[in-house]
Amino acid sequence: xxxxxxxxxxxxxxxxxxxxxxxxxxxxxxxxxxxxxxxxxxxxxxxxxxxxxxxxxxxxxxxxxxxxxxxxxxxxxxxxxxxxxxxxxxxxxxxxxxxxxxxxxxxxxxxxxxxxxxxxxxxxxxxxxxxxxxxxxxxxxxxxxxxxxxxxxxxxxxxxxxxxxxxxxxxxxxxxxxxxxxxxxxxxxxxxxxxxxxxxxxxxxxxxxxxxxxxxxxxxxxxxxxxxxxxxxxxxxxxxxxxxxxxxxxxxxxxxxxxxxxxxxxxxxxxxxxxxx
Numbered sequence: 355x356x357x358x359x360x361x362x363x364x365x366x367x368x369x370x371x372x373x374x375x376x377x378x379x380x381x382x383x384x385x386x387x388x389x390x391x392x393x394x395x396x397x398x399x400x401x402x403x404x405x406x407x408x409x410x411x412x413x414x415x416x417x418x419x420x421x422x423x424x425x426x427x428x429x430x431x432x433x434x435x436x437x438x439x440x441x442x443x444x445x446x447x448x449x450x451x452x453x454x455x456x457x458x459x460x461x462x463x464x465x466x467x468x469x470x471x472x473x474x475x476x477x478x479x480x481x482x483x484x485x486x487x488x489x490x491x492x493x494x495x496x497x498x499x500x501x502x503x504x505x506x507x508x509x510x511x512x513x514x515x516x517x518x519x520x521x522x523x524x525x526x527x528x529x530x531x532x533x534x535x536x537x538x539x540x541x542x543x544x545x546x547x548x549x550x551x552x553x554x555x556x557x558x559x560x561x562x563x564x565x566x567x568x569x570x571x572x573x574x575x576x577x578x579x580x581x582x583x584x585x586x587x588x589x590x591x592x593x594x595x596x597x598x599x600x601x602x603x604x605x606x607x608x609x610x611x612x613x614x615x616x617x618x619x620x621x622x623x624x625x626x627x628x629x630x631x
Contacts, residue, residue, distance in 0.1 A: 367450045368581070369623075370404070370408065419517070421485060421520075422455075425481060429479075434446065434447045453482045464576060465490035465546060471496070473497040481514060481523070483550065485514060485523070488520070501525055534559065537568060543570045544570060560607065574626060575628070613631075615627040615628075
């Protein structure tokens with residue numbers, strides 16, 4: 355039983371990890387109750403099946419670089435609550451905001467597949483996804499990362515300096531919408547755009563990108579958190595404000611005839627979007 359009750363310091367924030375945590379709690383309660391053995395056995399088997407998925411995906415995915423490992427460890431060790439209470443960050447941040455191994459390698463694979471040379475990241479946090487994608491860029495490639503919080507921008511840049519690929523990353527410290535409008539006015543264009551910022555602004559990011567030249571012909575948009583902890587397919591009254599914002603974003607994308615899209619159940623949901631008209 356120890357394997358299926360393995361503890362993780364990170365809070366469960368994906369539909370699957372939340373399900374695993376709920377199954378663990380249900381099984382603990384069941385074991386203290388007068389539950390028939392066949393039901394207990396079924397619960398244990400269900401938990402074993404669910405709990406094994408994420409570790410198996412990590413085991414079967416190309417390992418992250420040493421620079422990414424160091425960045426993830428530094429993010430995990432940071433006292434984000436103290437940074438916020440001391441006024442160093444603009445809002446309460448947490449280690450769970452980091453993209454992580456599986457999603458980082460997924461994004462890196464997308465860069466390789468699309469042969470992207472210019473990437474725009476909307477929302478950077480401590481830079482894990484930015485560095486993962488930069489590792490797949492050619493030597494003359496560039497990634498522009500939008501980040502509103504100056505503390506995490508400096509935190510990320512310090513990590514980038516430890517990687518031979520960090521010099522490909524340019525950090526723009528400003529509200530994402532402001533940076534998007536500036537880049538659009540400068541007629542900038544990107545082969546791949548990764549969105550992982552303020553959930554309530556996702557629709558605006560999407561519209562600006564499609565209404566301008568920010569997305570290159572045959573370019574790819576990747577959008578993070580499009581399952582939002584499973585809230586998007588729960589009844590509306592059970593959603594948070596962010597959950598409702600992502601549900602609305604998903605509806606907007608699904609009904610926009612200018613694009614085709616697919617929602618992948620990777621971590622907290624990643625939607626791939628390409629322009630068709």
